[in-house]
Amino acid sequence: MGRNSFVGEFEQMVLLALLQLREEAYAPNVAGHLERTVGREVSRGALYSCLNQLERKGYLRWRLDEPTPERGGHARRFYKVTPDGVEALRASREGLLTLWQGLEGILGPAK
């Protein structure tokens, strides 16, 4: 696994949210999903910066939908995680699980 395979905390959360949202994975939905599930307020600027960075790393791709009047005549961008992105998530999960091993006495069992 290359040096760039690991993703940061927020990048992980965004990629996981994109995987969970499936066909409805676009920026406002991602922000709302993270705010509801994780209870973390998501800055839109940080979100777009993260999406741009993930695209530059090759971890996601996007497609444009048809413009609609509800969006002021602007198109919507749907995102999809690439196989490289999935592989990076697996690598990060394995690394974190390895680090978490043996700490149940301190952190308690997972909920």
Place this chain on the structure above:
Amino acid sequence: MTTREDRALEPPGWVSTVFRCLLPCDGMRDAILGDLHEEFTRDVTGIGLDRARIRYRNRALGIFAHAVWDSVRWRTWASNHEARESGYDSDGAGAPVRPPRGTHGRRSIARRTGLAGGYLGVGIAVFAILGVGVVVNTSVFAAVDGVPASDDVPAEVRAALTLAPERAPAEAETTRTAAVAAAVVREETAGLPLPALFTLVALGAVGVVVMIGCAALAAIVLCRAPAWGRLRAARGPWPVSPPVA
């Protein structure tokens, strides 16, 4: 035809103008504006028009700040793929517009942007713009400061401000001197005719506006420079966003 009520329910127009200046002509800019508009429409029904406008403005400013900061770090928000990307089902299809990841060194950035001197040239341009703003601002306030004040300073006030060199000012004396100095300032501004006072305020406002304008121009140069560089390198038009129906 949109009615007055319809226009009132639309988000502030200045945001799209700012984004069109800052962000590359790209599908991402279009999507950001659309996302903001969609969330604004949702918020209007949820929290009311005034709060929705405030939230829209705050989100837009946050996006603007991140875009400028990323541009400073040479990470523009131009897409890695053609703007006319259609469908992502065939992963890996289509050649990226920019080199693949792992080659974002400074030399590669200079080669890719095609700018003379690469990032150094843009940095010089940005500092030159900010320098012009600082010089103009300083000159304006120097002119304001040089406006002659009234000569009608009472003799006893002038005498109270002159301390005998052999005496070190005691605390009470320092306090009295400060109070007298404040009285002199009031006396000086009170002696100015009203038009002169307005002129001073207007000059000060001009200085502030010039400084803000130069800062905005520097931000635009920072954000758009890589796209301009690609235009120059490719000697052709940048791919435009798909036409809006």
